Amino acid sequence: METTGARRSLPWLLMAWGVTRLLLLLFVFKVYVFPGPDVTSDVSVIYHGWYEVLRTGTFPLDDVTWQYPPAAALPILAPGLLPFLDYASAFFVLAFLADLVALSLLVYAGRRPNRRLSGAWVWVAGVPLLGPTVYARYDVMVTAVAVAALLAGSRRPRLMGALAGFAAMLKVWPALLLLGVRTRGAWMSAVATMAGLAALFTLAMPGAFAFLTFQRDRGTEVESLGALVFHVARHYGWDGQVLLNYGSVEFLGPWVNIVSTAALALTGMTFGWLLLWRLVATRFEAHTAADAAFVGVLMFTVTSRVISPQYMVWLVGIAAVCLCFRATLMGLPAGLVLAACFVTVLEFPLYFGNVVASDPLGITLLVVRNGLLVLAAVVAARRLWRSTVPKPVPAELPDQAAGAGRAKETSASS
Template identity: 45%
Template sequence: MLWLLVHDEYGLLGRGGVAREVWKLYFHWYGFLRHGSFPSGDHLWQYPPGAGPVLLSPALLPGLTYFQAFVALTLFTDAAITSVLARVGTRPGRSLRGAALWTAGLPLLLHIPLARYDVQVTAFAVMSLLTLPRSTRACGVFAALGALVKVWPALALIGTPRGRSTREAWTAAAVTAVTLLALLAALFRDPFDFLRQQGGRGVQIESLGGTVLMFARRAGWPGRTRYQYGAVEFVGPQVHTVAVCSLALTATAFALLVLWRVRARHWTPATPYDAALTAVLLFTVTSRVISPQYMVWLVGLAAVCLTAQRTTQRPVAPLVLAATAVSAVEYPACYGEVIHSTWAGCVLMLVRNGLLASAAVLSFVRLCRSGRPAPERPETDAPSRNPDRIPALFHTGG
C-alpha cells in the first residue's frame, strides 16, 4: 500500500489524485486549523469539529513533512487496530478471523486508506465495540470521539445491551461529546460551519441513487456530472428527487433499526458488533454519497464481528470484501468510465452497489433472527415405571 502511494502517478492509480487529498486539501485546512479557525465558508469542509484535531495531528512529528507525518500516523493507527483485533482474538470464545480480515481486507483498497483519515475514524469505532465487555463507559467515550470526527461511529452504540449497559454507554458518550464540543468551540472559531455545507450536497455518482441516474443517462436522460462539494455529483432534472428518495431510505433504515432494538429479546456477546455493522451498512447504502474510503469502515466493523465466534455476520463479510475489491477497480482505476457513465462504468457501479445492498439486507435479516429467543426445549418423557431403567439423574444413592 505504501509503495502504491509513493508511485500513484500511474494512470491506474489515479495519476496522483489519491495522494493530492492529503498534501493539498488536508494541508490547506491545516493552515487554518493551526491558527485557531475552522475553514469557514469552504464548501469542501463538511466534517464535524473533531476532524480538526485529527488533521492537526501530523504536527506531532515535526521532523517530517505534513504528508509524510499523516501517512506515518495512519500506518501507526492501522497497526494499532491489527494489534487490538489480534489480542482480542486470542481470548477464550474469540477468534483471530477478525485480525485476518482486517489485514487482508484493507489492501484491497490499494493506497486509498493511507491518504484518507478513515482508518483513524474506524479505530475509534473498533475500540468502542471491543471495550464494551469490560467498560461500558469507555465504549461510550470512544464512540463519542469517533462521532465528533465523522458522525457514523455513534452507530456503534445501537446494539448495547438494554438496561444499565446502555444507560452508562450512552451517558458517557453524551457527556464526552458535549465536553469536547465546548472545548473545541472555545479553542477554535466557526466549529459548526460544516453544517451549512452538508445541506447542499447532491447525488454522488458512486451512490446507489447515482447508479440509477447512470443508467438513466444511458437511456437518454439529459443530466451531467460536475465536481462540487468535494465529489463528482450529478446535476440536472430529477436529481433532487433522487436525493430526497435517498434521505427517505436513510430515515426508513433508522426506523428499522429502532424497531429491531425495541423487539429484540435475545442478546449475545456478538450482538453489539453485529448491530453496528448492520447499522453502518444500511446508512452507507442509503446515503447520497458512497466514497471508496467508506469501505474502510465496513471492513473494520466486519473484522470486529469475526472476533466473536457467535456472530451472525460471517456470511456478510465476504460480500463486504468483494464490494471493497470492486471499489478499488472503479476508483481510481476506472473512474473516468464512471464519470462519463459508460457501459463499463455502469456495470462496475451496479456490481459494487449491488454487493453492498445485498450485504445490508442479509446483515439486517440475520440480525433480526438472532434477536428472537431460542425455542424452548420440549419436556422429556416421564421416566419408565421399570425402576431398573430410571436414569442415574433420579438416583439418590451411590
C-alpha cells in the same frame, strides 16, 4: 488445539499484514505509481490547506468541502506532530500507525477465550483490497477508534461509550456503534464525551458546526446507489452534468434533488427499522453490539447520497470486530463486503474515468459493487433480527382451544 492453531496462524497473519502494508506505503509515497487518478492529492492539497487554516485557530468557514464534525480537526492537525516530515508524508505515517493499532487490538481480542483471529484476517485482507486510498484519507484513524470502542464494549462499557462518542465527533457514523448497547453507563459516557468536545471546540474555534449546512446541500455522488438512475438516464437523453461539487464528483441537473431526497427518506426508513429492532430485541449476547453496529453502518452506507471508497474502511473494521466472536452470524455479510472492496478499487481509482463517463464498464462496476453492499445489508439485517428477536407464539384459534378443553375433560373423566 484451537489455541495452537491460532498461534501457528499468527506469524502468517503478521507477515501478510507487513507485505500488504509495505505495498500501500510504496504506492502513497509514489515509489510505485498506482493506476488511475492520484489518490494522495486530497492529503497534499485539501488536507494540507485545512491544516493551514486550522492552525490559526478557526475552522475553514469558507470551504464547503469541510463537512466533518469539529474533532476532525485533530487528525488533520496531527501531522504537525512530525515536523521532520512534510505534511503528506507525516499523514501517511500516521495512517499506517492507525492501521497497526487496529490490527494489534484485533489480534489481542482474537486470542482471548471464545474468540478467534478471523477478525484480524478480515482487517489484513480488506484494507489492501481498497488500494492506497486507505492511507490517503483520515477514515482509517476513525475506524481504529471505532474498533477499540467495540472491543471494549463487553468488559468496559464506560470506556466504550467514551471512545464511541469521541469517534462520532471525528466523523458522525461511529454514533451507530451504540445501537446494540444496553448499558446505561456507555450511553451516558458517550453523551458526556460528545457534549464536552462540542463545548470545547465551540468556545475555542469559530465555525465548529458549519459542516451541518455543507452536508445539507450535497447532491448525488456518482458512486452512490441513487446515482445509478442517472448513469442509465444519460444514455436516454438526460441532460444533466457530472461536476466536482462539494468536494466530490456529483450529478447536477434535472431530478437530482428528487433522487437525493429519496435517498434521505430511505435513510430515515432504515433508521426506523433499526429503532424497531432495538425496541423488540430481547436476546443480547457478547457479539450483539458489534453485529448491530455492522448492520447499522451497512444500512447507512447503502442509503447514503455518497458512497466514497473510504467508507468501505468503516465496514471492514466493524466486520473484523464481528468475526472476532465465534458466535457471530455476520460471516457471509463480511465476505460480501470484502468482495465489494475488491470491486471498489476497480471503480476507483482504476476505472473511475469509465464511471464518470457512465460507459458500460463503469455502470457494471457500480451495479456489482452496490449490489454486493445491498445484499450484505439485507442478509446482515435478517440475521440480526432472527438471532435477537423472539418469534411470536401463535395464538390458538377458538375451535382449537375448545377442542383442547374437551380433550382434557375426557381424559380427566376416564
